Amino acid sequence: MRRRDLIVLLGGAATWPLGARAQTVPVIGILGSAVPQQWTARLRAFREGLGEMGYVEGRNVVMEYRWAEGHNERLPALAADLVALKPAVIVVLGNTHSAVAAKGATDTIPIVFRVAVDPVEFGLVDRMNQPGGNLTGETTLGVSVGPKQLELFHELLPSTTTLAALVNPSNPGLTAILARDLPAAAQRLRLHLHLLSASADDELEQVFARLKELQAGGLVIGADTFFNSRNERIATLALQHAIPTVSPYREFVEAGGLMSYGGSIADASRLAGAYTGRILKGERPGDLPVLQATKFEFLINLKTATALGVTIPLILQAQADEVIE
Numbered sequence: 001m002r003r004r005d006l007i008v009l010l011g012g013a014a015t016w017p018l019g020a021r022a023q024t025v026p027v028i029g030i031l032g033s034a035v036p037q038q039w040t041a042r043l044r045a046f047r048e049g050l051g052e053m054g055y056v057e058g059r060n061v062v063m064e065y066r067w068a069e070g071h072n073e074r075l076p077a078l079a080a081d082l083v084a085l086k087p088a089v090i091v092v093l094g095n096t097h098s099a100v101a102a103k104g105a106t107d108t109i110p111i112v113f114r115v116a117v118d119p120v121e122f123g124l125v126d127r128m129n130q131p132g133g134n135l136t137g138e139t140t141l142g143v144s145v146g147p148k149q150l151e152l153f154h155e156l157l158p159s160t161t162t163l164a165a166l167v168n169p170s171n172p173g174l175t176a177i178l179a180r181d182l183p184a185a186a187q188r189l190r191l192h193l194h195l196l197s198a199s200a201d202d203e204l205e206q207v208f209a210r211l212k213e214l215q216a217g218g219l220v221i222g223a224d225t226f227f228n229s230r231n232e233r234i235a236t237l238a239l240q241h242a243i244p245t246v247s248p249y250r251e252f253v254e255a256g257g258l259m260s261y262g263g264s265i266a267d268a269s270r271l272a273g274a275y276t277g278r279i280l281k282g283e284r285p286g287d288l289p290v291l292q293a294t295k296f297e298f299l300i301n302l303k304t305a306t307a308l309g310v311t312i313p314l315i316l317q318a319q320a321d322e323v324i325e
Contacts, residue, residue: 025062026089026280029082031102032067033075033095034229041251042093042114042269049270053277061280068098070229072170075101083109089276092137093269095225096173099124103135110285111135112275114268116142116223116248119290122173128290138271138291140263142223142248143177145296147185149246149261152298153218154189155316156259157244160217162192166207168224170199178222199226204234208241221247223262231255235304244310253299253324258308263293297321 028050032039047057055061064085066078072095079101082090090106092098092113099113103124113124114137125131146165153163165182167175179195186193194214196207211219219238221227227234228249235256238245247253248262268291275288301324305312317323 025060027062027064027085027087028276029085029087029090030063030065031075031079031082031090031092031098032065033070033072033098033225035067035069036065038229039093042265045266045269046091046093046273046276049273049275050277052274053281055277055280070226072097076104079105089279091272091276093272094228094265096122097171099135099137107134109134110279111137112272112279112285113137114265114272115139116263117174117177118144125290128292130287131290132286134285136275136285136288136290138268138275138293140248140265140268140293142262143174144181145248145262146178146182146220146222148296149220149248149259150182150185150189150191150193152246152259152261152316153220153244154191156310156312157217161190162194162214162216163218163220164194164196164207164211164214164216165220165222166196166198166227167222168199168226169197171224171226174222174224182220201230201233204230204237208237208243211241211243216243218244218246221245221252221257223248228252231257239304239307242308244308250297250299250322253301253304256301256304258301258304258310260297260299262296264295264297267295268293299324 057063066082068074075097083105089110090102092102094114096115096117099115102111111134119125119139125135167178183193198204198207231252232255244258246259247257250260253260279285298320299322300312300320
């Protein structure tokens with residue numbers, strides 16, 4: 001969608017923010033790893049945060065969207081395409097590959113990201129409190145909540161000794177962290193954990209068939225855009241195979257999954273919108289500290305629990321931020 005040339009504010013009455021072209025609407029480039037329909041909620045939240053800073057799409061700012069449609073290999077070219085437009089800011093609301101692609105495409109245009117990893121460990125920024133360079137944003141730490149998800153399973157199914165975790169081998173950075181942290185957490189809980197891989201739809205089917213062979217009592221779904229984009233499919237497979245599941249994403253529970261525990265993508269997207277507005281007003285991204293999720297949402301779907309024949313202890317229900325009935 002190219003609307004940049006169609007929206008121009010009237011005359012020279014306005015004084016535009018730093019980085020925008022004289023007497024034209026500032027452009028925000030949105031680099032998306034999925035398809036637009038999968039980002040509806042986070043884009044709504046982003047626009048809310050942007051609006052808090054006084055910017056409204058179509059009125060005094062224009063959005064240029066580029067969608068990889070689940071193909072990470074397209075991201076570098078899409079990022080380069082956005083850079084060629086000379087936008088005031090490039091925004092990444094998810095997927096570490098997208099943030100890396102944006103960083104590789106420019107070291108001058110401000111970039112605001114929302115990722116699930118430690119951005120220092122991944123080399124996106126040098127420091128959290130004063131990132132320097134042209135990147136800042138927020139991490140929801142989705143890749144770091146796996147140990148807590150195992151603890152929730154242990155509370156839910158105390159007699160279960162074997163669990164599995166689902167990782168995406170086409171996302172090696174996130175997979176390496178999960179493969180390091182989850183087995184260590186399982187060992188502390190005296191659980192046996194199998195790591196299973198999927199990066200395509202037919203492999204998801206194979207994973208659930210494999211769970212029965214392994215006699216796994218539950219499945220931890222790793223933080224990954226591929227899995228998040230298939231919440232309904234994974235939730236359906238879990239019901240078909242009678243496997244309790246937990247995901248970092250609330251959208252999974254809303255789609256019929258059993259449990260979720262993780263940072264709020266909507267909250268982080270709203271804050272990304274506010275940060276983008278601050279940059280449009282003249283602040284430098286390198287001076288804006290990278291924010292870290294401080295609240296983690298715990299959701300339970302009781303309807304799904306009933307279908308699985310799982311009884312959710314009252315003490316676990318009391319811990320939940322939201323119970324879907």
